[in-house]
Amino acid sequence: MNNERLIRRMVRRETHSSRAAVSVLAATVLLAFCLWLALESVLMLAGVPALLASPEQMGRWLAGLPAATIPAWLAAAGTGIALIGVLLVLAGAAAGRRSRRALASDRCAVVVDDDVIASAVSRAVQVSAGVAPGQVTTTVAGRSARVQVRPTSGLALDAAALTAAASSELAQYGLARRITPAVRVASGGAVGQ
Structure with missing residues (x-):
């Protein structure tokens, strides 16, 4: 084999x-x-x-x-x-799928849980937005990643830039099934963060 x-x-x-x-x-x-x-x-x-x-x-x-x-x-x-x-x-x-995905690798099999991918996307969006870690939540399901960002009060965030950061992070993994990020910036901000 x-x-x-x-x-x-x-x-x-x-x-x-x-x-x-x-x-x-x-x-x-x-x-x-x-x-x-x-x-x-x-x-x-x-x-x-x-x-x-x-x-x-x-x-x-x-x-x-x-x-x-x-x-x-x-x-x-x-x-x-x-x-x-x-x-x-x-x-x-039925194809019993687990919430795991294969990452691109020539040498070995690399399988990552969806929660790990969601955490990495949250981190990339959090760094791009300049907000605290608790202000970004991500869920990965199927072929989409839903990112919820709660900005700091008084600061405006560009959803397109945050979507680009999430897309860039996901592109690094070379997933067989592409995940499309959907970033939503909340209307209410977080006070004092």
Whole structure:
């Protein structure tokens, strides 16, 4: 396996979540049900009373279920079972992304959490604006970075210059999925900072 392919594989493993938990849960429930059915069948063949219901009793109950149940309840149960099935299919097919991103590197796999990127963008905007660290907050989600700047009272800030500082900081990382910064300067300022 060449180095580039290995790096791509490692980055994918770190940026996407595993579906193992959902798979194990579904398999455990299915296995428990099958084992219970097998136990009830063995008990019926041995002539021992059933733990919950023998296969014969379950068959009679299922055959009489439509006549003994209100149709609305049957429809609700069917809808619930179908919803569980759709959720399991979606959990298996959806790309489980973590809040991490791969940075450009030729030598190794570098994966950084979104909070680290948000902190670096906040620091760059804070230095560019000349405000205290508590006056800049950044959240990174998807393909955007939302930067909220609260200026010091009496000082006007140029949102375009702050956006350029955030863009410059993000451009240094060489992210595969580009993040677009959106800087918002609050109308009310911070007093005495």
